[in-house]
Amino acid sequence: MNIERLTPGATFPNIEVLNNKGECVPLVNPISPEHWTMVVVYRGVHCPVCTKYLTQLQEMRTQFQDIKVDIVAVSADTVEQLNRKLDDVAAEYPVYAGLSMDYMKQLGLFVSDPRSDAETDHPFPEPGLFIINSDNKVQIIEIANSPFVRPDLNMLVSGLGYTRKNDYPIRGTKSI
Template sequence: MTNIMTDITPLVPRQLVPSLAVSLVGGGRFDIAAENPERFTMLVFYRGLHCPICRTQLGDLETKLPDFAKRGVSVVAISSDNAERAERSKREWRLPNLRLGFGLDLRVARAWGLYVSTGRGMTSAGVEEPALFSEPGLFLVRADHTLYFASVQTMPFARPHFADILGAIDFVIGKDYPARGEVNNLPAAAA
């Protein structure tokens, strides 16, 4: 097995995000460099077909797509699943309107700060986990391709709720609230 671990530099708010381009179920490609939303692109990285929590999360997201669109937010969900598994997710999870990207290279996942797990066999959903896959993450990227918000997880549990994200976006828009967490180099401690 190839070692995919690389030196990871954390993403920094207000800085450009890494490259990201994947195929979409149903045809076409998603490329973050080509996105031109009114306000944000929301990237929802999900674990894949094997994950029942992802199914629930993306089902909720499907129902809220019009709410994100009203706020000028384009949305895509992405996994490292292959085309067949992603097509099954879109069909079986009833996600007709959600752009579903697949084939996320795990090196790209790591560049985005996502954690990678090894498969552990059959899940409670009755689907085999892939040998390697990325764990969940949620990112809001401004139209200028700089990072605004990031939430990265090591486990499938306790993800941000989309109703909370919508409320936060309303606050951000109303208050012109800046991206936070932008300090990357801390000053030396006073002696």
Template sequence: MSHIPLLPGQIPPAITLALNGGGQVSFAAPGWRLFVVYRGAHCPMCRAYLAQAESFRAHFAAAGIELVLASADTAEQTTALMAETGYAGPVAINLAPEHMAMLGLFITDAGVAGAPRQFAEPAAFAVDGDGRLHAIQISNAPYARPDLQALLSGLVYDRDNGVAARGAMR
């Protein structure tokens, strides 16, 4: 699978995922939203990151930005991870390799017990009020994760000051 370069200002791919515990979420829906892709329950760094995400969840909500996590994990794996980390926000499950490719994510073929056959490396996609990509961060390594504090303050600043998405040209 090849990576498709997404550009800020574009409407994201029409990917709809099931949420753990019921419901669905769409990457292409309008409204300020931050999708954060994490590797999965098999990753020790993800556990610490999800605990940190829980500490920021109320701040994102107060700012009017929905925080949604996503991974290739099953509902069973996600439920166990949420219980362990205390994360109580929306989590999209079963992120498939074709979704990962549509988002331009780096994909790892698992050799780790408990990992999905293929899983995505960390990424973040901020969607603005019009449903367009505002900020994109894609990593190929578990230790190069999106900084939630920087994303929150930057997105609030951009939204409140009418700053357009940057980097829309290649």
């Protein structure tokens, strides 16, 4: 099995997704040059664990803003499914739909098939989190194969604050 993986220090790929109006937009589009972007890949409208995580992100949004880290979230859902999710999550950060299988592969995400039509109607990514620095390089990667494995957001905001303040280098750049 040949598994492609995005590696720390690599340039983050140009990925286009859909906003809640169905318009094609760039996934990473920092609000200013010194800002970093945290890309949170979530499973989709069917996942209650994702709803909880996206809500926690909203609750901590100002802490990430204080350290100049923009938040975006994305799934493989349709725009209709995205809008149903937004009914459950009052996010003041961009939440996108339309992450394609090709993009999931570029990001090295694990992908699952739905267990039934009641869950969803398409393959979907398992959780992933990417921190993209102001040079469009991957600073941090966290990829999971289960909805129950996600970075602790309190630890993440603390670590990112330290990283930004101390110019902490990109770690894990060696492959074996």
